Amino acid sequence: MSVFEKNPVLKAVFDFSAEDTARAEDMKREKIVSLMEEGRAVLLGNPNHKNVKPVLVGGGARVKVNANIGTSPLECSPEAEFKKLKIAEESGADTVMDLSIGGDLDAIRTRMLSMTRLPVGTVPIYAVAKRYADKGRKPEDIDMSEVFEEMEKQGEQGVDFMTVHTGIDLKGAYYGDKCGRTLGIVSRGGSMLARWMLKNGRENPLLTDFDKILNIALKYNITLSLGDGLRPGALSDAGDAAQWQEVINLGRQAGEAAARGVQCMIEGPGHVSLDLVEAQIKGIKSLTGGAPLYILGPLVIDNSPGYDHISGAIGAAAAVRAGADFLCYLTPAEHLTLPDENDVKQGVMASRIAAAAGEAAMGRKSALNIQKKMSQARQKLDWEAMKEAAVDPSEIDRRRKTHKDKKECAMCGEFCSVKLQH
Numbered sequence: 001m002s003v004f005e006k007n008p009v010l011k012a013v014f015d016f017s018a019e020d021t022a023r024a025e026d027m028k029r030e031k032i033v034s035l036m037e038e039g040r041a042v043l044l045g046n047p048n049h050k051n052v053k054p055v056l057v058g059g060g061a062r063v064k065v066n067a068n069i070g071t072s073p074l075e076c077s078p079e080a081e082f083k084k085l086k087i088a089e090e091s092g093a094d095t096v097m098d099l100s101i102g103g104d105l106d107a108i109r110t111r112m113l114s115m116t117r118l119p120v121g122t123v124p125i126y127a128v129a130k131r132y133a134d135k136g137r138k139p140e141d142i143d144m145s146e147v148f149e150e151m152e153k154q155g156e157q158g159v160d161f162m163t164v165h166t167g168i169d170l171k172g173a174y175y176g177d178k179c180g181r182t183l184g185i186v187s188r189g190g191s192m193l194a195r196w197m198l199k200n201g202r203e204n205p206l207l208t209d210f211d212k213i214l215n216i217a218l219k220y221n222i223t224l225s226l227g228d229g230l231r232p233g234a235l236s237d238a239g240d241a242a243q244w245q246e247v248i249n250l251g252r253q254a255g256e257a258a259a260r261g262v263q264c265m266i267e268g269p270g271h272v273s274l275d276l277v278e279a280q281i282k283g284i285k286s287l288t289g290g291a292p293l294y295i296l297g298p299l300v301i302d303n304s305p306g307y308d309h310i311s312g313a314i315g316a317a318a319a320v321r322a323g324a325d326f327l328c329y330l331t332p333a334e335h336l337t338l339p340d341e342n343d344v345k346q347g348v349m350a351s352r353i354a355a356a357a358g359e360a361a362m363g364r365k366s367a368l369n370i371q372k373k374m375s376q377a378r379q380k381l382d383w384e385a386m387k388e389a390a391v392d393p394s395e396i397d398r399r400r401k402t403h404k405d406k407k408e409c410a411m412c413g414e415f416c417s418v419k420l421q422h
């Protein structure tokens with residue numbers, strides 16, 4: 001059976017978007033279908049998300065960038081998050097994730113879905129954990145059947161992709177929690193599930209009932225983002241038993257999902273020393289059958305609060321070169337607070353630069369062409385053409401405001417070496 005026979009909803013999404021996707025990615029339709037058939041690319045798009053613009057991830061498609069937004073219990077202004085959604089879009093994010101854990105989560109999510117054509121992702125266990133927290137109860141008390149119900153509800157609402165921590169098992173939770181990690185378990189969802197398993201002495205229901213998750217995903221063409229609940233949160237924890245225990249499970253589940261025609265991506269680290277990034281990415285790709293890899297960072301140092309978007313972009317560029325497909329942004333606010341509007345813009349830009357750097361290093365034609373275009377515009381001191389090639393054209397106008405009538409810029413003035421060549 002073909003992937004479209006197994007997943008007719010994906011076929012419907014592909015049929016209405018194939019022409020645009022093929023043009024945007026400079027790929028033939030047949031190539032995209034065969035990548036999806038092999039589980040090496042996914043097309044994000046739930047038809048219940050009205051006007052969604054499907055986005056292809058993996059298999060050599062342009063590397064995509066996701067922006068995380070959403071309320072927290074300490075900073076809960078839905079209006080501020082809606083503004084950040086707009087800024088993420090304007091800054092060039094390809095997708096957004098609503099990670100809200102404060103306020104009316106259904107109202108926030110449905111409003112975001114109605115506001116944007118970008119695919120929207122969520123982490124359904126957050127909504128369940130929040131309901132328990134509102135009643136003074138803990139994640140270890142969760143009736144896990146509510147996670148499946150939440151997935152079903154969010155699929156109906158139109159959520160396009162969901163993080164589900166299906167790979168963390170009892171053994172991995174034990175390794176992550178009790179076996180000498182510097183920082184233990186740093187993923188929110190991973191930590192909730194580890195607490196649940198260790199307290200109840202039972203295996204992760206998202207792992208044992210993976211089939212139920214596949215059934216829900218198939219119904220709405222939800223792309224599963226198999227979460228890295230045991231990702232390293234410190235350089236010294238990278239590549240330990242906990243991390244790989246989970247990756248092995250994710251690889252098996254990616255195979256099961258592909259066999260059912262369910263689209264899935266794998267989530268990756270975390271904090272990883274620069275010299276280990278390539279081995280980590282290649283190892284994860286190899287163990288998960290080449291499924292699209294969605295990474296958070298990796299941050300290449302631990303001590304850059306306030307500048308984690310830079311630390312993350314350095315790791316992300318190396319990771320793209322090694323095969324990562326999808327970058328979740330980091331902002332200057334990472335590890336500190338919710339990002340503000342400027343942080344969102346800085347985070348998206350840093351990830352877009354990382355993606356471009358990795359793609360240029362891989363020799364991808366489109367990435368090299370745009371660099372060439374910028375250099376040719378620079379050689380002509382053609383500021384309008386530079387704006388067309390720049391990652392952020394608004395910066396060119398903003399910074400040239402005081403001398404915009406000059407051919408050269410204010411760095412060297414009349415000693416402009418480029419002007420001297422003319």
Ligand code: SF4
Nearest residue numbers: 409411412413416417
């Ligand atoms: S003034 Fe200096 S920095 Fe500016 S364009 Fe000319 S050479 Fe480049």
